[in-house]
Amino acid sequence: MKKDRDEELEHEIRTHLDLEAEERVANGMSETDARYAARRAFGNVMRTKEDVRAVWTRRWLDEIVQDVRYALRTLRKSPGFTTVAVLTLALGIGANTAIFSVVNAAILQPLGYPQPEQLRFLTTRSADGEQGEVSAPEYFELTELNQSFSVVGAFVVGEVNLWARDRPRRATRARVNAELLEALAVPPERGRWFRREETRFGGPAVAILSHELWRSTLAAREDMVGQSIEIDGVRHEVVGIMPPGFDLMDKRVELWLPLQLDPAVRQYRSSHFLSVLGRLKNGVAPEQAEEELASLVASWGERVGVSGHVFTPGGHVMQMEPVLDEIVGSARRAFWVLQAAVGLVLLIACANLANLLVARAEVRRREVAVRTAIGAGRRRLLAQFVAEGLVLSVLGGAVGVVIAWTGVRALTVTYPESIPRVADITIDPAVLGFTLLVSVMTGVVFGLAPLGHLPEGVAGPLLNDRTRGTTATRPWVRRALVAGEVALAVVLVTGAGLMVRTVLNLMTVDAGFERSRLVTFGVALPAATYPTFDQRVQLYRRLIDRFGAMPGIDGVSTVSGLPPQREHNGFGTDTEDYTPPPEVADSVDYYQTVTSGYFETMGIPIVRGRTFQRTDRTGAPVAVVNEAFVRTFWKGIKPIGRRVRPRFGDQTPWVTVIGVAKDVKQAGVDQATGTEVYFLLDQLPRIFPTIPGPQLGDWSGWGHGSMHIMLRSALPAATLQPAIADAVREADPSLPIIRLRNMDDVFRDSVRRPRMLMQLFAGFAGLALLLAAIGTYGVLSYMVTQHRHEIGIRMALGAERAIVLRTVIGHGLKLTCVGLVAGLAAAFVLTRLMETLLFEVRPNDPATLAAVAALITAVAATASLVPAVCATRVDPIVALRDE
Amino acid sequence: MADRKVVQGTLELLILRTLLFGPLHGHGIAKHIQRTSDDVLQVEHGSLYPALRRLEKSGCITSKWEQTDRGREMRMYRLTVRGRKQLTIEQSRWDELVRAMARVLKPV
Numbered sequence: 007m008k009k010d011r012d013e014e015l016e017h018e019i020r021t022h023l024d025l026e027a028e029e030r031v032a033n034g035m036s037e038t039d040a041r042y043a044a045r046r047a048f049g050n051v052m053r054t055k056e057d058v059r060a061v062w063t064r065r066w067l068d069e070i071v072q073d074v075r076y077a078l079r080t081l082r083k084s085p086g087f088t089t090v091a092v093l094t095l096a097l098g099i100g101a102n103t104a105i106f107s108v109v110n111a112a113i114l115q116p117l118g119y120p121q122p123e124q125l126r127f128l129t130t131r132s133a134d135g136e137q138g139e140v141s142a143p144e145y146f147e148l149t150e151l152n153q154s155f156s157v158v159g160a161f162v163v164g165e166v167n168l169w170a171r172d173r174p175r176r177a178t179r180a181r182v183n184a185e186l187l188e189a190l191a192v193p194p195e196r197g198r199w200f201r202r203e204e205t206r207f208g209g210p211a212v213a214i215l216s217h218e219l220w221r222s223t224l225a226a227r228e229d230m231v232g233q234s235i236e237i238d239g240v241r242h243e244v245v246g247i248m249p250p251g252f253d254l255m256d257k258r259v260e261l262w263l264p265l266q267l268d269p270a271v272r273q274y275r276s277s278h279f280l281s282v283l284g285r286l287k288n289g290v291a292p293e294q295a296e297e298e299l300a301s302l303v304a305s306w307g308e309r310v311g312v313s314g315h316v317f318t319p320g321g322h323v324m325q326m327e328p329v330l331d332e333i334v335g336s337a338r339r340a341f342w343v344l345q346a347a348v349g350l351v352l353l354i355a356c357a358n359l360a361n362l363l364v365a366r367a368e369v370r371r372r373e374v375a376v377r378t379a380i381g382a383g384r385r386r387l388l389a390q391f392v393a394e395g396l397v398l399s400v401l402g403g404a405v406g407v408v409i410a411w412t413g414v415r416a417l418t419v420t421y422p423e424s425i426p427r428v429a430d431i432t433i434d435p436a437v438l439g440f441t442l443l444v445s446v447m448t449g450v451v452f453g454l455a456p457l458g459h460l461p462e463g464v465a466g467p468l469l470n471d472r473t474r475g476t477t478a479t480r481p482w483v484r485r486a487l488v489a490g491e492v493a494l495a496v497v498l499v500t501g502a503g504l505m506v507r508t509v510l511n512l513m514t515v516d517a518g519f520e521r522s523r524l525v526t527f528g529v530a531l532p533a534a535t536y537p538t539f540d541q542r543v544q545l546y547r548r549l550i551d552r553f554g555a556m557p558g559i560d561g562v563s564t565v566s567g568l569p570p571q572r573e574h575n576g577f578g579t580d581t582e583d584y585t586p587p588p589e590v591a592d593s594v595d596y597y598q599t600v601t602s603g604y605f606e607t608m609g610i611p612i613v614r615g616r617t618f619q620r621t622d623r624t625g626a627p628v629a630v631v632n633e634a635f636v637r638t639f640w641k642g643i644k645p646i647g648r649r650v651r652p653r654f655g656d657q658t659p660w661v662t663v664i665g666v667a668k669d670v671k672q673a674g675v676d677q678a679t680g681t682e683v684y685f686l687l688d689q690l691p692r693i694f695p696t697i698p699g700p701q702l703g704d705w706s707g708w709g710h711g712s713m714h715i716m717l718r719s720a721l722p723a724a725t726l727q728p729a730i731a732d733a734v735r736e737a738d739p740s741l742p743i744i745r746l747r748n749m750d751d752v753f754r755d756s757v758r759r760p761r762m763l764m765q766l767f768a769g770f771a772g773l774a775l776l777l778a779a780i781g782t783y784g785v786l787s788y789m790v791t792q793h794r795h796e797i798g799i800r801m802a803l804g805a806e807r808a809i810v811l812r813t814v815i816g817h818g819l820k821l822t823c824v825g826l827v828a829g830l831a832a833a834f835v836l837t838r839l840m841e842t843l844l845f846e847v848r849p850n851d852p853a854t855l856a857a858v859a860a861l862i863t864a865v866a867a868t869a870s871l872v873p874a875v876c877a878t879r880v881d882p883i884v885a886l887r888d889e
Numbered sequence: 890m891a892d893r894k895v896v897q898g899t900l901e902l903l904i905l906r907t908l909l910f911g912p913l914h915g916h917g918i919a920k921h922i923q924r925t926s927d928d929v930l931q932v933e934h935g936s937l938y939p940a941l942r943r944l945e946k947s948g949c950i951t952s953k954w955e956q957t958d959r960g961r962e963m964r965m966y967r968l969t970v971r972g973r974k975q976l977t978i979e980q981s982r983w984d985e986l987v988r989a990m991a992r993v994l995k996p997v
Contacts (some may be wrong), residue, residue, distance in 0.1 A: 014954075015938070016962050018915060024933065026918040047919075054935035083990040360900050375989075 015058055024875065039822070045761065069386070071378035073393035082396060087366065088398070091359050095402025096446065097773060098355030100409025102443045103433065105348045105766075107414045109341050109438075113334050113432040116429075120191045121285075126295065126326040127255075128158070134320045138574075139278040142271040144324065144443040147310050148282070149185075151302055154295035157188025158284035160265060163257045167530055167742055169236035170223045174742035177219065178532070179237075181265040189285040190254070197231035197246030214262035217250040238259070238314035239471050242787055255424050256283070256333045274317045276593075283329065292328075297883040299326060311690045336842070340763055343840055347501055347770045352448065354777045357491045359398070360452040361781055363391075364484055365788055367841040395453020397448065403445030407433065410441070423755070424762040481836075484788070488781045489825040491584050495771070495778040496829025496862055497836055502771035504837060505852040507847040513755040517570045520609030520669035520680075521749045525723045526568060527730065528744035530712035533739065539691055545737060546713055550601060550677060552733045553717060558726070561607035561718035564687070566599040568714045570671035571756045576680070578653040582660075584639045594635070595680025596672045597652070599713075600688050603632040605630075605667060607718050614663030623688040627661040630684040633669045638681050650683060657695040657861030660686070674756055676845045687713075712744075723748045736882060757782065761844060775862075778825075779869040786818050794880050802882035811874045818870030826862055830855060900932065900940045905949060905968065915941065922970040939946055949975050965977060974992040 026044035044049070081088045092219060116122045128148070130138050140148070140160070149158045161182040168177040183205040193199075195217060204212055213235065220226055227233070234241040242263070253259055271277070286295055302309070303324055306317040317323050367374070374387060411433055418428050425431070529549070536542045543686060546564050553562040567573065576595040586592035603611075604615045613633060622628055636645045649660040669679040685693055719726060723746050734741055747755075754761065790797070803808060837849035847854065907913065907921045918941075919934045946951045949972035955965045968976075 014964070017962065018938070021914075021961060021963060022916045022919075026934070029920075049933040050937035051935060054938050057939035058942050059934070061946060062938050 012055075012059075014054060019048070019051060019054065031076075032732060034620060039532055039816040045106075046126065061518070063490070069389065070393070073390050074397060077394040077397040080394065084366075087362060088354060088401075091362060091398050092405060093608045093711050094355045094358055094402045094777065095399055095445075096405035096409055097804060099399075099403050099406030099448070100413060101348045101773070102345075102352050102444055103406055103410035103437060103681050104413030104417060104475070104625065105341070105345050106431055106440050107410065107431050107437045108417060108425055108867065109345050110428045110437055112428075113330075113338055113429060114436075115427075117330055117333075117438075118192075122329065122550055123292075124286040124288075125189065125329045126155075126284050126286060126292065127329045127332040128284060128326050129332075130317075130322060131325055133324050140282045141275055141278045142267055142280060142282045143275050144278075144308075145280050145282055146202045146272060147306070148302075148324065149840055151306075152295075154286055154298045155284035156190045156287045156291045157185050157482040158282060159183055159189040160280040160282050161186050161266075162281065163254070163259065165530065165744075166261065166263070166288070166741065167532055168261065169740060174740050175223060176238075176744045177223075177260045178258055179261040180257065180259040181263045182254075183265045183267075186265075186283060191285070192249065192252055195249040196245035196398075197244070199246060200262075200264050205266060205430075207266050207268050209264050209266045211237075211240050211242040212235060212245045212264060213866075214246040214248060215244055215258045216248050216252065216262070219260040222249050226234055230465075233499065237263070238530075240532070240533035245845045247722050248705035249476055251429060253429070255283075255329070258429075258657070264572060275312070281739060284326075285628070292326075296326060299324060336427050337424075339839075340759060340843055343501075343843065344763065344770075345834075346839075347498055347767055348721070350655050351770050351773050352444065354491045354494045354774050354781075355492070356448050356452045358777050358781045358784075359395075359448075360779070361484055361784055363452060364487075365784065367391075369380050377398050379658060387750070392450055392453040395451075396449035398717075399449030399452075402448075403441055403801060406445070407438070407441060410437075411576045421758065421762045424759045460567045463832040467870045472887075484785050485821055488778070488785045490827065491774075491778040492822050492825025492862065493821075493829035493832060495774040496826055496858060497833045498771040498774040499858045499861060500837055500855065501840060502764070502767040503858050504840060504844055504847055504851065505760065505767045505850065507851065507854055508845045509757060509760050509764045511749070511846040512675050512760055513753065515671070515675040517675055518610055518668050519569065521753055523718060523720050524608070524714070524749035525717040525719055525721075525726055525746070526714055526749055526752065527723075527746035528568075528712055529734065529741050530744060531738075531741070533711060534710070535738075542711065544553060544685060546601065548737050549715060552737070553715070553730075556729060556733075558721050559717050559719045560604065561715050563603055563714075564601045564605040564713040565608075565682040565716060567596065567672065568752070570753065571674040574671055574673065576678075579683070580651040580653060580660075581639045583643055594650075594652070594683050597613070597680040598682055598684045599690060600684055604684075604716070609718075610670055611668045613666050613668055615663070618684075618686045619666055622664075622686055627659055627693050628664045628686070629661045630665040630667050631663050632667050632679065632682040632684075634679045635681040635683065636666055653725050654694060658693065661693055676757075676760075677754070682689075721750075759845070775865055778862075779865050782818055782866055782869040783820060783872060785821065786814060787876065790814060790873045790877045790880075791815060793877075797877050797880045798884070801880060807878040810878050811878075814874035814877045815867060815870040818866055818874075822866035826859055829862075830859070833858075899983070900936065901944055901949075902976070902979045903932075904937070904940055904944060904966075905979065907970055908950060908966060908968040909970070909976065912965045914963040914965055918966070944972070947975075948972075 022042070026047060027037075030040035030043050035043065048054070081761065117125070127141060130140055132138060143161050145158075153705045159182065159308040163178065163180045164175050166179045168175045178380055182200070184200045185205075187199040194214065197214070200214070204210055215224065217232065220230055224230060224235070230244055232244065234243050248262065255742060284344050286292065289400070300319070301625070303317040304319050305311055310316070315322065372803055377387065402508040414431055415431060416433055417425065422428055529545075531542050531545060536545065550562050550564065553559050561577070567575065574595060575597055576593045578592060579594040579599075581592065584757070599619070602618045602620055602622070605612055613629075615630075617630065618628070631645060632651070640648065645663050647662060649662050651660045667684065670682070671677070671679055672682065673680060701825060718724065727746060730746060731743060734743055801807075801810065834850055837888060841849050903922050905919050907925075912996050913921065915937055916934070919932050919937055920991050941950070941952075941989055944950060945966075947970060948967050951969055952966050955961055957963050
């Protein structure tokens with residue numbers, strides 16, 4: 007086909023040259039001269055052929071190259087515009103890419119296990135909707151009854167003391183059974199999994215290391231497998247090392263130990279402490295498994311032959327969900343909201359750029375007119391605008407990737423604890439694809455904007471317009487863009503404002519104690535080196551005495567569960583003069599063990615009765631309860647002197663309540679306070695003659711193998727650190743100091759996700775404000791330039807500067823008002839999506855909305871001020887002469 | 890007299906205008922443009938062919954190989970209905986441009 011065309015062209019050109027030559031010969035030229043002249047008249051034959059071929063084939067490609075070249079050339083000619091445009095875009099695209107990296111890694115990417123969709127996380131739900139772990143009998147019964155799962159594993163995550171490189175260190179460990187490893191189905195990098203018999207009661211002391219722990223703490227020793235390491239004072243043989251990045255429920259597990267459940271725990275039906283994870287059989291759909299579980303729950307009691315605390319439909323039930331849902335949980339909404347917020351920032355950036363390009367298009371009307379005149383069709387002009395937009399957005403995207411890369415690093419360093427699956431976050435092909443898509447879309451969108459602003463692509467009117475000196479053809483386009491920017495900024499600033507309010511509310515929640523000038527750290531005493539309760543109490547006492555005598559420390563005490571956020575550890579409790587209504591569990595939510603002086607050290611007010619005293623150490627068993635306890639169980643009844651009894655075996659005595667303490671937060675500052683009972687550490691052996699610790703192992707927290715030391719001191723943790731390290735080393739050099747922190751930092755940590763949201767939101771809102779301000783400024787300065795003549799005349803006629811100033815600022819504020827109204831309306835709808843992320847502030851909080859309106863108006867007024875002042879400086883004479 | 894290069898885009902207009910009087914081959918078109926503009930517009934003959942192809946592609950003209958009286962195989966170009974319409978559009982557009990250019994270029 008192409009050959010024919012080429013031959014035809016060849017023939018046509020040859021005939022043409024022949025004819026021309028013949029004509030010249032006829033006019034008296036020599037044959038040779040005529041041929042030469044004919045060729046000269048024709049021009050470059052080769053180029054002609056190429057040009058013709060281009061019409062056939064490469065036209066569109068050539069045009070693209072041409073358009074891009076042209077775009078690059080024009081952009082190079084205005085470096086100021088190009089820099090602003092590329093940076094604006096880069097910020098928008100970079101921020102979007104960074105947040106999308108997080109969304110992608112944390113929410114969208116499947117978990118790194120084989121066939122992760124088969125994995126289900128199993129939990130229990132109490133009648134009041136509280137999600138909880140599974141008790142040992144429930145777990146065993148599930149494994150025996152179910153038909154849907156190929157294997158169901160159990161695990162408990164906690165911490166251990168690890169002796170490595172001649173130093174003690176605290177490490178996160180998961181006690182897992184062999185079934186769990188089978189369910190996860192990830193083979194170890196070296197060595198082997200636990201065998202099933204190793205994860206039974208009385209099994210051997212074996213351990214599997216995470217790749218990361220092996221590399222960092224154990225110096226990546228090649229011969230690690232087969233060696234032994236000391237964990238909680240016991241030598242464990244290392245049997246395997248897991249591959250890099252292998253984790254469980256995002257707990258950042260460093261060490262895997264066998265879960266060796268004592269058969270005796272099968273009697274503790276209401277002691278929920280196991281996390282349970284199952285893998286569905288091949289070909290079993292999740293819905294099928296859920297149906298089966300529901301039917302099991304319906305007849306659980308019959309099947310296992312028990313009554314009391316057994317699953318019943320609508321009451322205490324077992325449920326399942328995809329593992330990823332459990333991991334991401336509440337973070338999902340937070341990150342989608344962030345993604346939406348950062349998307350709005352990009353929209354504002356686009357609006358700003360569209361505005362810049364419209365302004366440029368107005369300046370370039372003559373250029374467009376001339377190009378139309380010399381044959382550029384509307385399609386070509388369009389292509390050129392899009393090419394310019396694309397070149398800008400691709401440049402912006404490229405710089406944006408750099409910004410995103412920096413941003414992701416900053417995010418993971420700043421918020422390592424607040425982002426799920428933080429180790430998985432990378433800028434991978436999916437993210438780059440996203441960036442490319444966003445870049446191209448923005449390019450097309452704002453590249454087309456100025457064209458829409460041009461009248462139908464006819465040269466005449468354009469040139470005419472200019473000569474008549476009229477103002478912009480469609481000024482409303484730019485104004486609408488700016489009003490839109492303001493509206494989007496309003497939405498973002500409102501979101502940021504609500505988050506600020508939320509964090510402020512969280513930070514000022516009365517947690518029930520004086521958090522400033524309080525330093526805390528933990529010590530954990532392994533059962534191997536502290537086998538008896540007395541030995542543990544002795545060590546705590548030694549530390550308390552040592553710190554009590556230390557200069558700069560005004561008070562010292564210990565507590566088992568660190569407020570304001572700690573593990574739920576309640577269980578069924580008998581309470582005098584209280585009969586629980588049917589279907590309501592009579593559990594106390596939190597049990598707390600303290601040493602004397604705790605309430606004084608913490609500054610927790612005692613609202614009734616008294617606190618523990620030294621004489622109580624050897625006296626009759628006594629307890630302090632919190633206000634929530636009294637409200638729940640003894641409403642209207644005098645609590646002092648009444649008795650409670652934890653249902654933990656038959657030998658537990660009744661314990662007399664001696665005081666009521668003010669409510670202290672335990673489940674987090676944003677949660678309601680649960681019922682709480684305080685015991686004195688020294689009395690525990692008498693309250694629990696059979697301390698449940700040995701039966702339940704170290705996960706129950708009941709052996710008091712670990713306590714938090716509270717120090718009341720004006721000195722910060724960093725200053726106290728050497729003295730604390732000395733004291734602990736002197737008491738026992740094998741004990742690591744666990745999380746030595748100021749209490750203020752504990753609080754800050756406990757609200758780290760809202761804080762992260764607030765900070766990122768505030769950053770995006772700031773960016774949005776800046777962009778909207780630039781947009782307002784741009785439109786107004788353009789307007790002032792356009793109306794110089796008019797302003798000049800007015801001033802010549804005696805208009806005062808103040809009036810000119812007011813007029814221009816008024817124009818700015820009018821635009822802002824339109825944007826503000828639209829923005830508040832949008833915010834009213836959109837902020838509802840944030841409702842679950844807020845704390846004690848409603849999405850349409852009037853105070854926040856008012857503050858946002860005030861802020862936006864102030865920013866708009868400031869942005870209008872510069873062009874307004876410029877307008878007052880218009881020299882009437884110069885302005886008039888100009889025209 | 891210095892050669893006046895024909896600006897791109899106008900060449901198509903000139904070709905359409907030339908073909909209004911009847912079918913013609915490439916060389917004939919070139920000659921006609923030159924002659925009717927009193928040799929002011931020097932069409933580089935080679936540039937004619939890409940323009941012809943563009944017009945053909947957009948459906949303004951068609952072409953056919955024909956035998957001339959002198960026994961030559963010639964490719965003859967012919968105006969289509971669409972080409973006629975395009976010519977009137979382009980012509981008015983051009984007139985407008987000329988007027989506009991004159992105004993712009995006129996010293997103030």
